[in-house]
Amino acid sequence: MSSILIVGATRGLGASLRALYSSKPGTHVYATARSSTPEPSPGVTWLTGVDVSQPDVGQKLISRLPSAKLSTVIISAGYFGFETFDSPDWEKQVQMYTTSAIGPVFVVHNLVKAGLLDQGSKVILVSSESGSITLRHEKEGGGNFGHHASKAALNMVGKLLSLDLKAKGIAVGLVHPGFMRTEMTKGVGFDKYWDAGGAVTPDEAAQSLASFIEGFDINRTGEFWAPRGPNDIGTAEEVLGKNLPTPLQLPW
Known part of the structure; x- marks a missing residue:
């Protein structure tokens, strides 16, 4: 039995990953919800009241998970607070940094120390091409400081975790899952x-990300990838050139 933890599994990409993985034979999904109490679902154990932006997120997880190895952890929880140069928002920025770049450290730290992640486990941090400094281009302008910079911070967190965990055989990947039609982007x-x-x-x-995760291993730990390639990255050709491959490794 393969056990997968999805942090942030009630909507958007996390919900789709939960449905996809729980439909696979021999796979059990542990799925977190921040405040709601979701309906029971076959192949899913819900862990409610788990908020990645809170200091106790790691302790809550290990207190509710069985003492068995997790094959994969996907941290997909996110928050996007819109900003412009004329209207930066302090509270939105704090929430974005906390959710994207602080919480994941404490999730992974606690899971490793509890022995739930070890040799052969994978940690996938859902980032965004918006966190690539290299891909930022004048045609897209500025603004949305907290969104872009918190994803850049997440990329650094993932790189550092990969260095800490490589000797343990735990692979850490950063991914841009694609530009999605979600309530978050609509909002x-x-x-x-x-x-x-x-x-x-x-x-x-979710389908393309799951396929990428299947082939992801320690040989690519600490790297930043777009499993769906360059098609939804507006600055890809201007910055990286034409005829780019899929999946596409992204620059920092």
Whole structure:
């Protein structure tokens, strides 16, 4: 039996990953919910009241998980608070940094120390191409400081975790799952870019991400990838050139 933990599994990509993995024979999913009490689902054990932005997130997880190895941990919880240069928002930025770049450290730390992650385990941190400094380009302008910078911080966290955990045989990957048609992107007005930007459904993104994770191992630990390739990355050709491969390794 393969055990997978999905942190942030009630909506968007996390919900699609939960449904996908729980449908696979021989796979059991441990899925976190921040505040709701989801309906029971075959192949899923819900861990409720788990908030990645809170200091006790790691302790809560290990107190509710069985003492058995997790094959994969996917941290997909996220928050996007829209900002412009004329209206930066302190509280939104704090929440974005905490959710994206602080909470994952404490999740992974506690899981490793409890022996739930060890040789052969994989940790997948859901980042975004928006966290690549190299891919930022004048055609997209500035703004959204907390969103972009918290993802850049997450990329650094993932790189550092990969260095800490390589000797233990635990692979850490950073991924841009794709531009998605979710309530999160709609909530910040990005639905107007869905068609032109090649946005996909969370189910489509989950399928390509799961395929990527299957082939991901310690040889690529600490790397930053776009499993769906460059098509939804607006600055990819300007910065990286044409005829780019899929999956695409992204620059920091």
